[in-house]
Amino acid sequence: MTAATDYFASVRAEIERRDPNQTEFLEAIDNFFKTLEPVFEKHPEYIKTNILGRLTEPERAFQFRVPWVDDEGNVQVNRGFRVQFSGAIGPYKGGLRFHPSVNLSIVKFLGFEQIFKNSLTGLPIGGGKGGSDFDPKGKSDGEVMRFCQSFMTELQRHIGLDIDVPAGDIGVGGREIGFLYGQYRRLRGAERGILTGKGLSYGGSLARTEATGFGLLYYTEALLKAQGDSIKGKTVKVSGAGNVAIYAIQKATELGAKVVTASDSNGFVYDPNGIDYKVVQQIKEVERGRISDYAERVATATYQEGSVWDFDVDYDVALPCATQNEIDGAKAETLVKNGAKYVACGANMPCTPDAVQVFKKAGVLLGAAKAANAGGVAVSALEMSQNSERLSWTFEEVDNRLKDIMENIFAESQAAAEEYGLGKDYLAGANIAGFNKVADAMMAQGII
Missing domain, CATH: 3.40.50.10860 (Leucine Dehydrogenase, chain A, domain 1)
Structure with missing residues (x-):
């Protein structure tokens, strides 16, 4: 046991004592703590000032x-x-x-x-x-x-x-x-500026609707590029059929990939010719219907009940865009068997700890949610800037800024992983890069 692991255990025990039934929160804490040990070994002042004890308790x-x-x-x-x-x-x-x-x-x-x-x-x-x-x-x-x-x-x-x-x-x-x-x-x-995601007629930003899905693909392309690869020509599985999934499908298609699935809470559609995001958008955003309607309108598509991650078909890239813990260990094994080499998370914490371990063992590269799906909040912050300036930027200007932000997020995650000798563990890299900035700010502001 190192000083860092002792410290993590004591903070974790105190959180569980206070909130023993908050399983999702405890899971997020566990996943985060696992990646920070080299940081705390290098910075013992974080232990002395109990920075995690403070950071894990909401203000x-x-x-x-x-x-x-x-x-x-x-x-x-x-x-x-x-x-x-x-x-x-x-x-x-x-x-x-x-x-x-x-x-x-x-x-x-x-x-x-x-x-x-x-x-x-x-x-x-x-x-x-x-x-x-x-x-x-x-x-x-x-x-x-x-x-x-x-x-x-x-x-x-x-x-x-x-x-x-x-x-x-x-x-x-x-x-x-x-x-x-x-x-x-x-x-x-x-x-x-009090809310973001507003309509364009009362202070909203162009590209905000598309931001999380587009940003997910900008991050994914940066991830693949770092491996000497490209999203172009890849077969992609997407889960979900909401805002993130729709625009992830659109941008993946524009970048030359073929997306073959979309899903909702009842089941999923498979289209070997590629999902048409405009049809999904009409069904889900305009008509507020079910994804099964897609198969009734597109002749090449079929609908099945159950999880899209249990569906046995070959593909290269997984983009879980539905909800937390949608990919467990068994589903991750199916993903590996189907030949997927990359997973980038459009949803928040869509992969269980068991799934993450399966990916690591198989060499599947994982883009963490806090990095890969940050496009939405990034453009929300850009919307705040536009509101403060009383200006509206063009779609291209916002989209270019979004692309730069997502590429920088991957670069910072990659650099952090390399700095601490973690290889291609981009999940740990994202946790460390995000944590370091907050920790530095907290240390500078004293014990508050």
């Missing part, structure tokens, strides 16, 4: 009641959350997730990851996350509006331009951001 966390009235006149009640994890390098920044699975553990896991994702962008934004166990699926526009208005009535007490700037996440798209912003404006006045 503040809010849980609140969200009452709203459905279309039948019945009063419903949901829980709302906002966790402001670390403001060491800038105002809290992170999405709002509306999904039945949302609880404090999930919000804390997402917020903790967000600290280092935001750090990697090189932009001055801290880490936070929020949301509710409200499910917008199957709700009318009126019901979603009334919920969002009630949610923002409480949230507005805790956010501000230089304090906390939320964005969207799963279940929170343009419709929800619009309702949330409208209620904030009614209560507090017009502050365009």
Whole structure:
């Protein structure tokens, strides 16, 4: 046992004592700690100042009641959350997730990851996350509006331009951001920078909708380029059919790859000729339908229930863009058997620790979520800059900045891995590169 591993064990034990049932948060902590040992061996001052004990405890966390009235006149009640994890390098920044699975553990896991994702962008934004166990699926526009208005009535007490700037996440798209912003404006006045992911007519940024998916491919291309390879000509599996997946499919296709799958919570479609992102976009974003509808419209496609990662077909690149822990050890073994050499995470923590070990053993290169899917928050921060300047940049300008940011994220992750003798462990490299910036800021600001 080294001094670092002893220290990690003591911090981990204290977190579990306080929050024994927060399994997702504990998993995120475990995954992160595993990669930091060489950093703490080199910097014993981090142990002396208990930097992880401070960093793993949110600066503040809010849980609140969200009452709203459905279309039948019945009063419903949901829980709302906002966790402001670390403001060491800038105002809290992170999405709002509306999904039945949302609880404090999930919000804390997402917020903790967000600290280092935001750090990697090189932009001055801290880490936070929020949301509710409200499910917008199957709700009318009126019901979603009334919920969002009630949610923002409480949230507005805790956010501000230089304090906390939320964005969207799963279940929170343009419709929800619009309702949330409208209620904030009614209560507090017009502050365009208070939310990101806004519509173009009221302060949004071009390329924000595409940012996470496009950024994922810019990162993936940088990863492959570092191996003397290219995404062009590759066969790609994508999971999910939401915002990230749609624009990942688009950009992968534009870069010369062939994406053969897309999925939702019920099942997946397989199209050997390549998924048409425009059809997926029409079904999921316009009609709010199911991915099974794709197979009814595209003659070459078939639909199956179950996980896309159990589907036995050869491919080169995996882009999990659905949700956390979607690839476990067994699914990772199938991925390896199918010949995939690269995994880049569009979702947050989509691979379990067992899956990560399978990839390492097989030599599959893994792009960590906090690095590979940072494009969304990067362009959110660029939206904040445009709002502050009272200017709108062109799509090309934003997209070029996004590409530069994602390539820099890979380069910094690669450099950190090399500095600590970790070879091509880009997951560890991303953790270390993101952590170092936050740790330096915390050390400079004293014990706060």
